Amino acid sequence: MPPTPFLRGSPGPLKYTHVAWPGTAASTPAMIPAAMAARKRKRVLAVQHVAVEPPSLVATALLGDGVAVEVVHPYGGEPVPGDAAGLDGLVVMGGPMAVYEADRHPHLREELKLIASALASGLPVLGVCLGSQLLAAALGARVEKGPAQEIGWYPVTLEPAAREDPLFAPLPGSFHALHWHGDVFDLPMGAVRLARSERTATQAFRHGKAWGLLFHVEVTARQVAEMAAAFEAELEEADVTADAILHGARTHLAGLERHALPLFRRWAAQL
Numbered sequence: 211m212p213p214t215p216f217l218r219g220s221p222g223p224l225k226y227t228h229v230a231w232p233g234t235a236a237s238t239p240a241m242i243p244a245a246m247a248a249r250k251r252k253r254v255l256a257v258q259h260v261a262v263e264p265p266s267l268v269a270t271a272l273l274g275d276g277v278a279v280e281v282v283h284p285y286g287g288e289p290v291p292g293d294a295a296g297l298d299g300l301v302v303m304g305g306p307m308a309v310y311e312a313d314r315h316p317h318l319r320e321e322l323k324l325i326a327s328a329l330a331s332g333l334p335v336l337g338v339c340l341g342s343q344l345l346a347a348a349l350g351a352r353v354e355k356g357p358a359q360e361i362g363w364y365p366v367t368l369e370p371a372a373r374e375d376p377l378f379a380p381l382p383g384s385f386h387a388l389h390w391h392g393d394v395f396d397l398p399m400g401a402v403r404l405a406r407s408e409r410t411a412t413q414a415f416r417h418g419k420a421w422g423l424l425f426h427v428e429v430t431a432r433q434v435a436e437m438a439a440a441f442e443a444e445l446e447e448a449d450v451t452a453d454a455i456l457h458g459a460r461t462h463l464a465g466l467e468r469h470a471l472p473l474f475r476r477w478a479a480q481l
Contacts, residue, residue, distance in 0.1 A: 252277045252298040252481045257321060259305025259340060260285055262436040267428040267467065268301055268336065271474035277481065284317035292320070293327035298481045300328040304339030304426065306441065308393055309353040322348050328420075334480040335420035339391055342414075342422030349398035349417055356394040359448040360409045363458030364389050366425055372404045375416055377476045381469055386462040387425040388434065388455075390441070394424075419480055427470040434459040 254272055256265040258281055269279045277299075282288050285305075294300060302321065312318040325348040328335050337345035343353045366387045372378035389407065397403050397412050405414035405425075413424045429437075438445065438452040445452060 252478075253296065254279050254299040254301060254481070255291065255294075255297050256281045256301040256303060257290065257324075257341070258283050258285075258303050259307065260440070262433065262440045263304045263339075264433070265301060265303055265428065266430050266433055267470045268303075268338070268474050271471045272478050274471075275475055275478045277478055284315075284321070290317050290320040290324055292323065294324060294331050294333055295327075297328070297333060299334040299478075300325065300336070302335070302337045302341030302344055303428075304341060304390070306444070307340065308355075309340070309343045309347045318344070329418070332419060334477060336474075336477055337420070337422040338428060339424060339426060342424045343391075343393055343395055345417075345420055345422045346395035346398050346415075349401065349420075351396045351398040351401075353393055353395040356392055356410065358409070359392040359444065360389045360407065361391075361444060361448040361450050362389060362454060363387070363462050364407055364409075366405050366407055366413055368405050369403050371402045372414075375402070375404055376480065377416075377421055377473055378404050378414070380472065380476075385466070385469060386458070387427050387466060388429055388458070388462075389425050390437065390444075391424055392444075421477065427466055427473065429459075429463070429466075431459050431463055434463070 254277055256269065256279055258264055265279065265281065272279050282290060284290050302325065307315045307318065309318065321344055325335060325345055329348065335345060347353050363386050365384050367384045368378060368381060372381070394410055395412065397415055398417055401415045401417040403412050403415050407413050410424065415422050435456060438455045442452070445455070
């Protein structure tokens with residue numbers, strides 16, 4: 211069975227439309243139990259920065275729990291909302307641009323305002339890769355180029371504080387995840403460091419009800435293959451082969467999905 215498609219749109223002047231997952235018929239509806247449909251559904255906005263980095267397993271988990279997921283594509287010219295009014299949660303995905311490249315990507319300024327609005331409203335926020343960097347920046351932390359790109363399948367090690375975290379507590383102490391970043395950030399003031407890797411001190415953090423994950427656990431096999439094809443130049447720069455990325459996916463994805471879907475459902479429980 212293909213992954214459940216996610217919904218985009220909002221109540222009011224916009225109507226909901228079905229957006230098909232890659233490889234899924236555009237007319238395929240999201241299956242929502244009648245009991246869930248009868249009560250007000252939670253609304254989450256996901257910001258997608260590039261075609262090959264959709265919300266993937268995040269959307270699968272949220273839709274499975276009856277959450278309506280709206281996706282905005284600023285790279286396609288869609289405007290980023292000016293604030294988080296009407297939302298119950300915010301997800302910000304990854305992408306090849308950098309937080310400090312707002313002159314080339316003006317939508318990043320709007321995203322920082324949106325994240326700040328969500329934080330001020332106490333909404334749950336989930337930032338993945340670039341999304342975690344934007345979250346850190348919105349919290350006042352420095353984001354900069356790291357000493358080297360971290361691309362490939364490497365272990366993530368939990369910090370002791372993760373054992374008391376609502377999302378991370380059930381995870382094993384160490385697991386392999388997909389890393390694909392060149393920038394790093396300082397731990398935001400008031401945040402709790404949840405995970406690290408050999409190359410990067412802060413791989414995950416929590417600030418209130420906002421979580422930043424620099425690594426990828428939301429990916430599918432198809433998405434990994436598309437990323438390897440789309441970001442070939444980054445692989446060459448990091449001296450990593452596409453074959454190594456795809457072999458890592460075959461080795462680690464099944465186990466990673468067993469952790470990812472429950473993790474994202476635990477985030478949905480914060481809505």
